[in-house]
Amino acid sequence: MNSRYDLIILGSGSTAFAAALRATNYGARVLMFEKSVLGGTCINWGCIPSKTLIHAALFRHEAHLGSTIGVDSDDGNHPIDAERLFRHREKVVTDLRQERYLNVLGNMKGLELIKGTARFIDARTVECDDHIYRSERVLIAVGGTPRIPNIPGMEKCSYYTSRSALLMKELPASLVIIGGGVIAVELGQMYHRLGCRITILEHGPCLLPNIEPELSTSLEKILTREGITVVTNVKICSLDRLGNLNVVYADVDERRHKFTCEKLLLAVGTAPATAGIGLETTGVTLDEKGFIVTDRNMCTTADGIWAAGDVVGKMMIATVGAREGIVAVDDMFNRGCGCTMDYLLAPMAIFTDPEVAMVGHSEESARQAGFDCIVNCMPVSAIPKAHVIGQTDGVIKMIADRVTGRILGVHLVCHRGADMINEAALALHMRATVTDIATTMHVYPSIGEGLKLCAQGFNRDISLLSCCAE
Numbered sequence: 311m312n313s314r315y316d317l318i319i320l321g322s323g324s325t326a327f328a329a330a331l332r333a334t335n336y337g338a339r340v341l342m343f344e345k346s347v348l349g350g351t352c353i354n355w356g357c358i359p360s361k362t363l364i365h366a367a368l369f370r371h372e373a374h375l376g377s378t379i380g381v382d383s384d385d386g387n388h389p390i391d392a393e394r395l396f397r398h399r400e401k402v403v404t405d406l407r408q409e410r411y412l413n414v415l416g417n418m419k420g421l422e423l424i425k426g427t428a429r430f431i432d433a434r435t436v437e438c439d440d441h442i443y444r445s446e447r448v449l450i451a452v453g454g455t456p457r458i459p460n461i462p463g464m465e466k467c468s469y470y471t472s473r474s475a476l477l478m479k480e481l482p483a484s485l486v487i488i489g490g491g492v493i494a495v496e497l498g499q500m501y502h503r504l505g506c507r508i509t510i511l512e513h514g515p516c517l518l519p520n521i522e523p524e525l526s527t528s529l530e531k532i533l534t535r536e537g538i539t540v541v542t543n544v545k546i547c548s549l550d551r552l553g554n555l556n557v558v559y560a561d562v563d564e565r566r567h568k569f570t571c572e573k574l575l576l577a578v579g580t581a582p583a584t585a586g587i588g589l590e591t592t593g594v595t596l597d598e599k600g601f602i603v604t605d606r607n608m609c610t611t612a613d614g615i616w617a618a619g620d621v622v623g624k625m626m627i628a629t630v631g632a633r634e635g636i637v638a639v640d641d642m643f644n645r646g647c648g649c650t651m652d653y654l655l656a657p658m659a660i661f662t663d664p665e666v667a668m669v670g671h672s673e674e675s676a677r678q679a680g681f682d683c684i685v686n687c688m689p690v691s692a693i694p695k696a697h698v699i700g701q702t703d704g705v706i707k708m709i710a711d712r713v714t715g716r717i718l719g720v721h722l723v724c725h726r727g728a729d730m731i732n733e734a735a736l737a738l739h740m741r742a743t744v745t746d747i748a749t750t751m752h753v754y755p756s757i758g759e760g761l762k763l764c765a766q767g768f769n770r771d772i773s774l775l776s777c778c779a780e
């Protein structure tokens with residue numbers, strides 16, 4: 311048995327690496343296990359390949375936009391060389407994996423990696439390839455896998471998941487996406503812009519049912535106008551195969567419909583990767599969906615075991631997983647330091663164009679938390695720069711406390727919204743008020759001015775303001 315480690319980490323994704331870096335800063339000897347490709351979802355089949363392809367698709371879309379204002383390229387069709395495009399995606403992933411994971415691993419003193427599947431034997435002991443390892447502290451950072459729904463007829467069809475959809479080597483002519491969440495809208499718009507015919511089938515009454523309604527309404531209009539078919543209130547009944555085509559039978563508002571496509575993408579969420587890792591030997595509790603239950607320090611219900619990242623299922627984004635990993639390690643080696651998770655300060659973005667981004671309370675959660683809220687929601691078309699760049703779609707919604715003016719939440723659909731939301735996150739972190747934002751000079755013309763205009767809009771009619779007026 312090998313027990314010379316201060317910390318064992320299951321997984322080598324972005325969560326595990328952030329935690330390992332923090333632990334080695336404390337001088338800890340860390341052992342990390344990885345059963346698949348180093349770096350996990352984000353680098354290999356998540357953030358990086360998706361954003362690389364989304365950006366490539368944006369080039370093509372913007373070339374089309376250029377041609378509408380007299381800036382034409384030689385060939386108005388902007389043909390796609392799929393082989394080169396997918397080689398480019400591969401290169402970005404490989405280079406970043408080398409730089410951000412392999413090189414970091416090589417330079418991290420105190421970290422050892424074992425390639426193989428790790429499994430608990432008890433709360434302090436892990437087995438991998440017939441070797442036994444022991445530590446007083448274990449961090450579970452095994453992430454998640456795409457959820458596969460059980461639909462009659464599935465065995466007849468070929469389908470992509472979010473993972474395989476990013477590894478495809480040829481562009482299909484048509485794609486039906488089951489699910490209308492983040493993956494569906496990001497990949498749906500991306501593949502649409504690369505020339506696929508896209509249909510999104512969403513079970514709920516709108517796309518992205520968990521975001522502010524003004525945002526989902528705005529995004530749905532934008533995607534539909536761009537040519538994506540969005541069908542809501544869909545109940546998937548069965549799947550079939552007709553020749554080379556996949557067929558989806560579904561009830562929409564209680565009437566049976568048939569959707570055919572070359573390829574099918576299942577985008578109905580992420581399941582925690584907890585199966586087969588021996589959790590039953592540990593005392594770790596799972597919630598009703600199978601995610602690991604933790605407190606605000608990322609402690610599980612088993613003494614000596616912490617969990618972080620997608621496997622806890624709170625906010626399944628890389629930044630939050632990394633912060634959870636750091637909080638867990640601080641709790642292990644510096645208990646009482648007061649470092650706890652605050653999900654309300656975590657900004658997140660959905661990389662459609664325009665981007666959807668948010669931080670802090672929704673209007674409903676602010677009211678539920680007992681705030682007397684004031685809300686301002688303004689169209690992106692109120693931002694002068696939006697007209698300059700022809701990106702006037704979207705909305706910005708700000709929620710503040712009526713008494714103090716403190717900003718409680720910012721939610722937006724806006725070109726470059728993922729960049730803008732960082733200012734809002736800082737405002738929440740600093741407990742800034744509407745007046746703080748309204749009186750901060752912003753660059754003119756810039757899309758970022760939208761936050762200032764939205765803050766100004768709490769007290770005055772911004773349609774009566776000249777450019778840069780305060």
Ligand SMILES: Cc1cc2nc3c(=O)[nH]c(=O)nc-3n(C[C@H](O)[C@H](O)[C@H](O)COP(=O)(O)OP(=O)(O)OC[C@H]3O[C@@H](n4cnc5c(N)ncnc54)[C@H](O)[C@@H]3O)c2cc1C
Nearest residue numbers: 321323325345350351352356428452453619620626627628
């Ligand atoms: C298509 C897509 C796009 C995304 N885009 C973004 C984005 O733009 N921004 C963002 O912030 N987030 C994005 N995310 C989410 C982000 O990728 C995840 O939140 C993040 O990667 C989770 O990290 P993790 O370390 O918790 O899990 P993972 O990265 O999944 O790592 C877990 C690792 O553990 C390994 N493992 C599992 N079980 C064992 C075992 N028993 N033994 C050894 N190893 C094991 C797995 O092989 C895996 O490598 C995206 C996700 C997807 C799917």
